[in-house]
Amino acid sequence: MLPITLKELAAELGLSPTTVSRALNGYPEVNEATRARVAQAAARHHYRPNTRAKALATGRAMAIGHVIPISTQHEIVNPVFADFIAGAGEVYSREGYDMLLSIVPDAEQARTYREIRAKGTVDGVIVHGPKEDDARITLLVELGLPFVVHGRSTEAKVPYSWVDVNNARAFQRATEFLLDLGHRRIALVNGLEFMDFAIRRRRGFEAAMAARGVACDPMLMVQGEMTEAQGAHAARAMLALPDPPTAFLCSSLLSAMGVRREVEAHGLKLGRDISIVTHDDELGYLRNGEAEPIFTATRSSVREAGRRCATMLLGIIAEPASAPRHEMLEAVLVVGRSTGPAPSSAR
Amino acid sequence: MLPITLKELAAELGLSPTTVSRALNGYPEVNEATRARVAQAAARHHYRPNTRAKALATGRAMAIGHVIPISTQHEIVNPVFADFIAGAGEVYSREGYDMLLSIVPDAEQARTYREIRAKGTVDGVIVHGPKEDDARITLLVELGLPFVVHGRSTEAKVPYSWVDVNNARAFQRATEFLLDLGHRRIALVNGLEFMDFAIRRRRGFEAAMAARGVACDPMLMVQGEMTEAQGAHAARAMLALPDPPTAFLCSSLLSAMGVRREVEAHGLKLGRDISIVTHDDELGYLRNGEAEPIFTATRSSVREAGRRCATMLLGIIAEPASAPRHEMLEAVLVVGRSTGPAPSSAR
DNA sequence: AATCGATCCCAAAGCGCTTTGGATGCTCAA
DNA sequence: TTGAGCATCCAAAGCGCTTTGGGATCGATT
Numbered sequence: 001m002l003p004i005t006l007k008e009l010a011a012e013l014g015l016s017p018t019t020v021s022r023a024l025n026g027y028p029e030v031n032e033a034t035r036a037r038v039a040q041a042a043a044r045h046h047y048r049p050n051t052r053a054k055a056l057a058t059g060r061a062m063a064i065g066h067v068i069p070i071s072t073q074h075e076i077v078n079p080v081f082a083d084f085i086a087g088a089g090e091v092y093s094r095e096g097y098d099m100l101l102s103i104v105p106d107a108e109q110a111r112t113y114r115e116i117r118a119k120g121t122v123d124g125v126i127v128h129g130p131k132e133d134d135a136r137i138t139l140l141v142e143l144g145l146p147f148v149v150h151g152r153s154t155e156a157k158v159p160y161s162w163v164d165v166n167n168a169r170a171f172q173r174a175t176e177f178l179l180d181l182g183h184r185r186i187a188l189v190n191g192l193e194f195m196d197f198a199i200r201r202r203r204g205f206e207a208a209m210a211a212r213g214v215a216c217d218p219m220l221m222v223q224g225e226m227t228e229a230q231g232a233h234a235a236r237a238m239l240a241l242p243d244p245p246t247a248f249l250c251s252s253l254l255s256a257m258g259v260r261r262e263v264e265a266h267g268l269k270l271g272r273d274i275s276i277v278t279h280d281d282e283l284g285y286l287r288n289g290e291a292e293p294i295f296t297a298t299r300s301s302v303r304e305a306g307r308r309c310a311t312m313l314l315g316i317i318a319e320p321a322s323a324p325r326h327e328m329l330e331a332v333l334v335v336g337r338s339t340g341p342a343p344s345s346a347r
Numbered sequence: 348m349l350p351i352t353l354k355e356l357a358a359e360l361g362l363s364p365t366t367v368s369r370a371l372n373g374y375p376e377v378n379e380a381t382r383a384r385v386a387q388a389a390a391r392h393h394y395r396p397n398t399r400a401k402a403l404a405t406g407r408a409m410a411i412g413h414v415i416p417i418s419t420q421h422e423i424v425n426p427v428f429a430d431f432i433a434g435a436g437e438v439y440s441r442e443g444y445d446m447l448l449s450i451v452p453d454a455e456q457a458r459t460y461r462e463i464r465a466k467g468t469v470d471g472v473i474v475h476g477p478k479e480d481d482a483r484i485t486l487l488v489e490l491g492l493p494f495v496v497h498g499r500s501t502e503a504k505v506p507y508s509w510v511d512v513n514n515a516r517a518f519q520r521a522t523e524f525l526l527d528l529g530h531r532r533i534a535l536v537n538g539l540e541f542m543d544f545a546i547r548r549r550r551g552f553e554a555a556m557a558a559r560g561v562a563c564d565p566m567l568m569v570q571g572e573m574t575e576a577q578g579a580h581a582a583r584a585m586l587a588l589p590d591p592p593t594a595f596l597c598s599s600l601l602s603a604m605g606v607r608r609e610v611e612a613h614g615l616k617l618g619r620d621i622s623i624v625t626h627d628d629e630l631g632y633l634r635n636g637e638a639e640p641i642f643t644a645t646r647s648s649v650r651e652a653g654r655r656c657a658t659m660l661l662g663i664i665a666e667p668a669s670a671p672r673h674e675m676l677e678a679v680l681v682v683g684r685s686t687g688p689a690p691s692s693a694r
Numbered sequence: 695a696a697t698c699g700a701t702c703c704c705a706a707a708g709c710g711c712t713t714t715g716g717a718t719g720c721t722c723a724a
Numbered sequence: 725t726t727g728a729g730c731a732t733c734c735a736a737a738g739c740g741c742t743t744t745g746g747g748a749t750c751g752a753t754t
Contacts, residue, residue: 001491003465003467005740005741016704016705017742018703021741021743025742029701029703030703049466049741050403050467051466052399053739054742056399056709056740056742079429079632082425082426082428085450093451098447102436103432103436115395117350118394228633229636229637257575261607283426284424285573286574287574287575287576362734364710365735366734368711368713369712369713377731377733378733381732396710397711400709400711404710
């Protein structure tokens with residue numbers, strides 16, 4: 001059962017394809033009575049214009065590309081990606097856009113963007129997981145393909161549009177919060193520090209420590225893929241130190257869960273013996289408690305970020321000549337049961 | 348900087364578009380010398396045929412659609428989805444296909460498939476998250492859109508192609524394993540039981556219990572969104588029962604982590620006081636330990652399932668008249684540190 | 695009665711590609 | 725010498741849609 005075409009629909013109605021097209025696209029030069037007739041027939045047949053033909057005729061693909069980097073060593077897809085996509089997808093489907101996904105090893109990113117541009121399958125792209133100095137940004141500017149970066153690239157030399165969480169401030173505040181509770185031995189369990197967000201988080205942490213004249217101990221700072229295992233490993237190693245941390249600052253709920261496991265395995269009690277603050281992306285399947293948060297956390301919805309990115313990109317596509325846009329999301333610090341005053345003297 | 352078109356390329360080479368097209372597509376009726384010239388020029392200009400035009404001309408979109416249902420109550424995107432997509436994406440990019448994503452509330456599924464079909468944006472679709480009696484299957488058959496279901500739909504009345512894990516057998520074996528260890532009070536922490544996989548898992552569990560003449564206690568069976576919180580909740584409630592379980596069978600690593608947390612919070616030791624077996628989808632960011640598994644688990648890579656589904660679908664598209672295809676993946680039971688003999692008498 | 699504007703509709707071109715059905719030489723056997 | 729056969733190439737149509745540039749029709753205006 002082949003889908004009905006515009007021409008067939010026109011034939012059935014005794015109209016020209018032109019008129020049917022205009023009727024359906026809301027042009028004024030068509031009688032309201034015939035427009036109604038057309039609309040009715042279209043609905044009856046479940047008619048939808050063929051996207052490929054429409055795209056070819058209009059020059060607009062009505063599709064947005066998401067190029068998801070996949071780290072070649074670990075073959076891991078960033079777990080925030082599903083939620084981000086869900087947020088962006090809401091916006092796209094509301095605006096009649098399709099979403100095109102490419103999951104591409106780091107090494108092939110440039111080639112992929114070139115191809116996407118040449119093949120003309122999308123009107124714009126979202127850049128995921130920017131590094132500190134990300135070559136994709138220059139490339140995309142050069143290619144003239146509209147794009148929005150989810151995150152930033154500190155070292156980028158050209159202006160570009162982005163939506164980002166204020167990672168530095170979030171981690172600075174989290175650190176201050178722990179310092180205020182009397183903690184001095186604070187561990188940082190961070191993401192991979194070639195990722196821009198991870199660098200900013202570390203800087204925020206360091207800035208807060210420096211401002212209070214507390215030294216950062218390299219032994220208490222790790223980076224890595226943000227998994228449960230990472231958190232557990234880090235905690236195990238650090239708790240075995242002669243001068244172990246009294247608090248952990250984690251970049252992800254999964255890491256925090258790993259830390260918690262190890263903490264409890266040591267017979268220590270969370271919020272009394274050891275404090276944990278974590279960043280919380282508010283992933284659908286990984287909630288930080290319900291009404292009351294389990295972990296004290298810097299919270300920022302990655303799904304909302306997806307919505308914002310998509311909205312911004314569609315705006316840019318609608319107004320290509322406009323200046324680069326930026327949107328900074330502030331994480332809120334929510335206090336849960338995982339933090340408490342530093343254990344006074346005893347150790 | 349607009350991408351170069353076939354016509355322009357032809358003009359530059361002093362050839363007709365026809366010849367250039369044939370040269371690039373490997374048709375025999377073109378001189379090898381000119382083919383080389385064409386190929387070289389194409390490479391120099393990073394030429395790629397415009398997908399929309401090509402699709403329109405050939406009638407093949409060279410794209411596969413994934414329609415991801417989003418449960419309207421919880422707004423949760425199934426966490427396995429990222430890994431599945433990654434697996435499928437590998438296959439697509441290798442075969443020159445694009446991947447189109449629609450994230451759609453349950454209620455709009457039918458409309459979405461209709462639209463996808465009419466708009467002609469894809470050559471086939473993957474159906475995610477089948478229910479016990481899934482209307483999408485009949486609809487897709489009726490629409491004549493090639494598809495593969497990831498999972499099965501027990502009550503479906505028409506033949507269709509699927510790739511599935513043998514969920515029943517996996518959970519049956521897991522249950523037998525626990526029974527062999529002497530457990531009798533076994534709790535099932537399942538996914539939502541309108542999902543086909545969850546039903547099969549329950550049946551496997553029940554079959555194993557029945558075969559040993561052990562009664563299933565409804566108080567020890569819960570279903571729900573498979574999150575850490577779910578596991579913790581379930582465990583808390585069940586451990587408070589007068590006759591608490593000695594073992595938990597979980598449908599997801601996240602649930603299992605929740606159960607573990609609650610178990611440890613009760614001062615019980617995993618593998619000695621309480622056993623846990625879980626299903627493990629081998630998600631990239633949620634590994635069940637490294638060399639040695641943490642949880643005893645029925646393991647089956649969802650990423651591999653993605654690869655299989657994609658491969659099958661491309662096969663069906665290449666050979667549309669062929670009979671429905673099926674592929675059953677067997678989960679392996681890996682033994683970790685979370686299981687041990689049922690605590691003898693003491694309670 | 696002739697002109698003019700609206701109003702409503704249509705023919706045809708074009709988007710960038712593939713593909714059908716030749717056209718043009720050139721070689722080689724009869 | 726001729727025509728069959730082959731190797732190479734090309735013109736043009738067509739995929740399903742939008743859009744440009746009119747063409748009717750008709751009531752209103754002069």
